[in-house]
Amino acid sequence: MYYKKYGDTDMLVSAVGMGAMRYDEEDVKAGRFEKCAEVALYAHEKGINFFDSAPFYCDDKSEIITGIALSQLPRDSYYISSKMNLGTVGGKCDADDFKRRLENSLTRLKVDYLDFYYLWCMLDLESYKKQYDILYKYFEQAKKDGLIKNITFSSHMQGNDLEKVIETDAFKGMLIGYNALNYRFRQAGITAAHNRGMGIVVMNPLGGGLIPSNQKTFSYLAEGTDLTVPQAALRFVASHKEITVTLAGITTKQHVDDAVKSVENLVEKPAKEICAEFESKGVALNNLCTGCAYCKGCPADIDIPKFMDAYNEKLLGNSIENRIKWHWGIPMEKAAECIKCGQCETLCTQHLNIMDRLDEIALLRG
Ligand code: SF4
Ligand code: SF4
Structure with missing residues (x-):
């Protein structure tokens, strides 16, 4: 496994992490949690030490399943994250609501502390500011109490909004969507976060399933390698020097093997260089919308x-x-x-x- 330093901390994290939002649906429904947990244990055995869970993932069972796996491992052999926002506490929050939510995650994950706790899913600056004003002080208190180690945020923010949050220096790291489709417009945010010593975790490296389900279109990603197209898409993200962990959504042991293979002998390069090489392949993405949202503000209110x-x-x-x-x-x-x-x-x-x-x-x- 290839490991990277998480921002300016001493934490060494695996270049690919386990996104614990894709445990086998049938097994989850049938309550076969031990069987699901075996996949997380296999990921750990293969060197993955970064696990990303949250309430509501997998029919609200992700934390429980991940906890079954983690409780069998030494606490200093992995990093675990979970998330909260106003939505997870019914839209309003005082110190007790926050504590209940956090303790619920800790109990289900069977840990005394979380390595990363995300202010979750900030869609735009307006919702970010509202949630920050209400919740951030509780995050700080939980950190003082030793219940969380690092305060982080996750975002679907578009355009320059991401940079505005980064500039606050309120967060140790961030979780954002980044992939071979939307790479252009997120680079400024990634560079800004990297320059401020933040850890950067990437979700959605396969473009929401668009890349694996259109392998012919994206075959150029794997050209000149012995990787499959999804493996190459993971490697594209993981090779960025600025990106710390690339989260792979994992259901099976084969997915673990794919993720591990994608970072074998990884060579890190600056984002600019990777993207210039990528574009020199004459990539057929020119017609695709990248989701950058620079077009927002339509007078007819069309999204x-x-x-x-x-x-x-x-x-x-x-x-x-x-x-x-x-x-x-x-x-x-x-x-x-x-x-x-x-x-x-x-x-x-x-x-x-x-x-x-x-x-x-x-x-x-x-
Ligand atoms: S249509 Fe809008 S979101 Fe899509 S690429 Fe153009 S500016 Fe970006
Ligand atoms: S009204 Fe039509 S042309 Fe004008 S910004 Fe909206 S979508 Fe674009």
Whole structure:
């Protein structure tokens, strides 16, 4: 296993970590928790020492299953994280609510302290500020009490918002989505965090399943290697000098082996260099929306990044409708409300023909 230093700390963490949100669904449903835990134990045996869990993952069983595995291991042989935000305590929180939530995670994970506790899933600056104002003081107190070692945040924030949170220096590390699809617009945030000595953990390295389910399109990732396309996609992320841990969603022992293989003889390089090499392969991603959200602020209040993300599915041979209806849960008919002001196309970092794409989506609704 290849290990990296977590930010400016002394912690040595495995370059790939176990995202404990994908335990086998059937086994979880049937209550076969010991069997699920065997996969986490196998990951540890193969050198993975970073485990990422949270309430609600795997039908709210992830922490329980992960705890079964971790309780069989020496406490200094792994790092464990969990998460909380206002949503996990019913939208309001005082010191007791916070403590109950944290103690619940500790009990289920069978540990006395968490190595990382995330202010979880900050969607935008507004929700971040609200949650920070209410919750951060409780995180600090829990740290003083020895219940958590490091305060971290996880975010789906777009554009420059991420950098604004990093600049506060309130967090030891962050968890963000990064992959071969959205790498361009997240680099500034990654570099800023790295320069401030933060650890950077990456979720979603396979583009929400887009990469493994479209292996032909992404075959260039594995060119010149003995890796499969998903393994190569993990390696693409893990090779970034700035990125500390790449989380692989693991269900089976084979997934563990894949993750381990993806970082065999890893060579770290600065993000800029990796991306320049990547683009020199003539990558066919120019037509894809990267989700950067620079186009936001539509006067007709159309959530353009979500519609363009759905259009990606078409370019990859999948269904636009399924993505809009079932993944994003937004009304298809909204696409027809574009007033053709052109603002979004001027702002689009990928120079996409957004208006034409919306027209096409609008026609699908009938
Ligand atoms: S062109 Fe249409 S989608 Fe784009 S900003 Fe204007 S109204 Fe919104
Ligand atoms: S449409 Fe363009 S600007 Fe908007 S999220 Fe996609 S790539 Fe970014």
